[in-house]
Amino acid sequence: MSHATRDHLGRPVVVVTGIGIVTSLGEGKQDNWRNLVAGISGVxxxxxxxxxxxxxxxxGLIDWQGDGPYCSPVHSLTLARKSASEAIAQSKIGSQGSFPGPLFLAISPAETKWDQRMDVYKSDNSDNSxxxxxxxxxxxxxxxxxxYSLFQYGSTAEFLAGEFGxxxxxxxxxxxxxxxATSVQLGVEAIRRGDTDAALCVGTDGEICEEMVVRFTLLSALSTQNDDPQGASKPFSKTRDGFVMAEGSATLVLESYDSAKARGAKILGVVRGTGERAxxxxxxRSKPDGSAIIDTITRSLADAGMSPADIDCINAHGTSTPENDKMEYLALSAALGSELDNTPISSNKSMIGHTLSAAGTIEAAISLMTISNGVIPPTINCHEQDPNILMDVVPNVKREQPVSTVMSNSFGFGGQNVCLIFSAEPD
Amino acid sequence: MTGIGLISSLGEGLDKHWAQLTSGKTPVPSVDSDSQAPYPVHPIVALEIDSQIPKRSDQRQMGPWQHLGTYTAGLALDDAGIAHNEALLAATNMIVSAGGGERDIEVDTAIMELLSTADEPGPLLNDSLMNNLRPTLFLAQLSNLMAGNISIVHGVTDSSRTFMGDELAGVMAVDTAVAQIQHGQGEIFLVGGAYIAERADMTMLMAMGNTLHQGEHSPVWSRESGDGGMIMGSASAFLVLESREHAESRGVKPYARIDRIVADRCNRHAGAARKTADKLLERIADQLPSGPLPVISGCCGIQPQLGEEHEFLESLTSRGVSPAIRGVTTVIGNTMEAQFPVNVALASLAISRGAFFDPFDSSGTEQVFADRPDQVLISNWGHWRGESLALIGKPGVSLRGGTRS
Structure with missing residues (x-):
């Protein structure tokens, strides 16, 4: 490997050779992409x-999977299986049940839910306890x-690791x-270290139940525009009133460029850089000056060896909460400066909803599809853009234009900020 | 390793642990037989919470689990001499091995009562949750909010990741941090976890798997002859890890060096965990010394893996190694996500103080180790899944086969 392909910092180049996705818009890349560019909502x-x-x-519920009566870890596992199978099949890596690298699974914390709690409670009422x-x-x-075996914190990863080897x-x-986004970061870091030639990065979230809805409601995070479900998620709009919870999963197969080339794999894109700052x-909420998010974006550019002018479009975190969209705009303007004026920013949460633990992987998948198709999916429901958010948010209608580099933002409760940069395979 | 924060049912800090585990007598564990009856647990000690989490507004946003972790993380930062050093904290990366925070037992109890007799429970559940859940409870439950609180309270702000998955989450957290340091993906890390055993919701989860030991506390190896079962323990350990160069440039003396961590999984069919451990041992065999070797085992107490782990450790003799085994779970219980960081902290304590712990029980399973420990082997298997081994070494003492870095 003495002539191994290295990036600007001398690290192995990391590429994507498989993508799988399932969201409220459908199962698989084809259905999702068709609906995304058509501006259809899955809410x-x-x-x-x-x-x-x-x-x-x-x-943005997914209820067509046929995994029996709803049970959250089973549902998250089913969704993860679908996206991982699609990604692995596309990459043609390894052999059936034998993936040649580690699994990094982004997933909501396992919790026994009310259905199970009541099952146990009602199973015996023979004394007065x-x-x-x-x-x-x-x-x-x-x-x-x-x-017991479904609700351990590591259960879903265990089952996936067993199934995909x-x-x-x-x-x-x-x-x-x-x-x-963190699962992608961990995969990138492992390949850059030379610990592995490939990594399976999966995000999944199938956790929508009464208590989850109530918890986010009590934090005033959710849209309450119940009379128009498909219009409720409206990132960057003046009337946005919160995010819409959703379910989904996506998987990326990451590989070192050399190992992908050596086995003749089709390269779907390059992970150019990652950035993070707590x-x-x-x-x-973010610091009012946005400094942690700004650092996150700046670090991703530095990691990629790129400048703001190199970014063709941005896949926004764009949750449709008043706070996020305002802060994301503030941070992007500070980090990208005047380049922001020439950079379209699209939020696919306007159509899919917010898939929480899976969102970073789903948006990474859509970023890569944006590059390969040369089409930027729209931010739908943007009929009256927030006058304080002066960005080109690709309102309502897809845009066809060559895209070779996409930045994808992810921000989370607890001060978690991650930014990923993807580009097309260099000619 | 340049900083250690350690709290368990034995007390707070390295000195308390050292005193109780090297007193010349069999240590007496702290056991609470009532709160989770019929299951005994090792209870948490009282924390002087204001000393590490000074703001009441921060304290109110957390439950006991986040308090414990955030507090212990502060101890580790203090110990490493980097607390309040803003520049260094902004360059400090964090990996937390986390479960989740406590539920509101009173609210749950009332809702169960209400739903158990309802014809149409759905609307009742919604109504009860809307009216009775505290808005901040969710934040106290979220797994990654332990890391979030450590950022807010202590100012650790480079990368921040939270790994879940019980005992092996702790292993992978430390392993990932070490790998990142070795490859220049970060110079300094805060890594650790916490577990609260006095939690009815976790007791229920563990009881569903019939994994808990009932009745009187008994040393872990003695449970091989009965049905087996875990005794859970409250504990937290956080470690400050840095590259040798980084530590030297700050002029700090390390406790110990993490030489190897190897981990894998299997389906846990009979004998499978043992086989996995044998393969893991093969991977570190070139670094194993011959002769007496201190071993810290996190053996959970559940059969058959308890017997398999014991057999595995005894099989070290076939490689010319005489293991002096310490079943940590006898004295502090199974501490889940905290367990591996706790075991690394104890191994480092022994190495830095130049002696190993007295046997934790009087059955004769655990041999006296009278030399200065230059190396400690940690065996840390998950109660449900995952097996791991680690070698912790004395800084400045080279290993057979050399270190990985």
Missing amino acids: RQIDRFSTEGLRTQIA TGYERLIRNASQGDFHHY TRGQPISLTTACASG DTFHRT
């Missing part, structure tokens, strides 16, 4: 559970081993709404 009325009494009654005393007694006496101990990670200001 609808929640029918998985009763929404009576909830302020938010809409979400209540609360957790009864739960613990019933838990040890009944047959709940399947719940990834190497070594898998890593389950969370950086809240930046998780998906914020210290507040648990759910």
Whole structure:
């Protein structure tokens, strides 16, 4: 490997050779891309559970997967399986059940939900015990081993690692709404270290239930525009009132450029750089001066060896909350300066909703599809753009233009900020 | 390793652990038999929370689990001499191995009562949750908010990642930090985790798998003859790791050096964990010394993996190694995401003080180790999945086969 292909800092170049995606817009790249460029929304009325009494009654649910009665870890696993299978099949890497690299899984923290809690609670009411005393007694006496193995923090990664035959101990990670981007970062770092030639980076989130909706509602984070589900997610609009929760999964197969070339793989794009900076200001809000986000963007450019002029378009975090979209604009203007005027910024959360732990991976996948198709998906529902957000947000209609480099932003509760830069394979 | 924060049921800080584990007598674990009855647990000690989390407004945003981790992270930063050093903290990377924060047991209890007799539980559940959940509870539960709180309270602001997945999350957190340091992807890291055992919601989860030991506390190796089972323990450990050059440039003396970490997984069919451990051992065999070797084992107590891990450790003799095993779970319990960082902290403590711990039980399973430990082997298997081994060494003492870096 003495002539190995290196980047501007002498590190192995990391490329993408497989992409898989499932969202409320459909299963697979083809359906998702068709709907994304057509500006179609996957958000609808929640029918998985009763929404009576909830302020938010809409979400980007995925309920066509046929994984039986809803059980969150099973659902997250099903979605992850779909996207990972698609990505691995496209990359033609390894062999059936044997992926030649580690698994980095972005996933929501495993939690026993109300359905399971009530199952255990109701399984035996033969004495007068209540609360957790009864739960613990019933838990040890009944047959709940399947719940035990589903709700460990590492369960989903374990099952995926077993099924796809990834190497070594898998890593389950969370950086809240930046998780998906963090999984890509970890894969990039492992390949740059030379620890592996390939990595399977998966983000999945199938966790929409009553308590999740209530939790985000109590933080005033969700849109309550229930009467128009498809119009509710409206990033950068004057009337935006919160994000719309959604489910989905995406997978990237990352490889070193040399190893992909050596096996004749089709290269779908290059991961040029990653940037990160934790914020210290507040648990759910950025520093008012945006400095942590600005650093994140600047660091990703430095890591990629690029300048703002090299970025052709930006896949925004763009959640449709008043706070995020304002801060993202502020940070982009500071980090990119006047170049921002020439850089289209699109938020696919306007159509898909916010897939939380999966969002970073889904948006990485869409960034790469944007490059390969030369089409920027629109930010839909942008009928009255926020007059304080002076960016070209590709409102409502897709834009056809050559795109060779995309920046993708992800910001999460807990001060998590990650920025990824993808580009086309150099000629 | 230049900074250690360590808290368990044995107390706060390295000195308390050292005193209790080298007293010349079998250590007496702290056990709470009531709060999670019929399951004993090792309870958390009281924290002087204001000393590490001075702002009440910050304290209110967290539950006991985040308090414990944020507090212990502060101890590690203090110990490494980098607390309040803004420039250095802004260049400090963080990997936290996390579970999640506590639920509101009272709210849950009331809702269960309400739903258990309802014909149409859905709207009742929505209504109860909307009216009774505290808005800040979610933030106290979120796994990555331990890291978030450490950033906010202590100012650690370079990269921030949170790994989940029980015991192996701790292993992969330390392993990833070491790999990043070795390859110039960061000079200094804060790595660690925390676990609170006195938690009915976690007790329920573990009880569903029939994984818990009932009744009186007993040393972990003695559980091989019965049904087996875990005794959970509250603990936290955070470690400051830095490259040798970085530590030397600051003029700090390291406790210990992390030489190797190897980890893998298997399906846990009978004998599979043992086989995985054998393969892991093969990967570090060139760095194993011969003769007596201190071993810290995180053996969880569940059968059959307890027996498999014990058998594996005894098999070291076939390589000319005489293991002096310490079953850490006997004295502080299974501490899940914190367990590997705790084990690394204890190994480093022994190396830095030039002696190993007394046997943790009097059964004869654990041999006395009378020499100065230059190397400690850690065996850390997950209660459900994942196996790992690590070698911790004394700075300045070279290993057979050389170090990885």
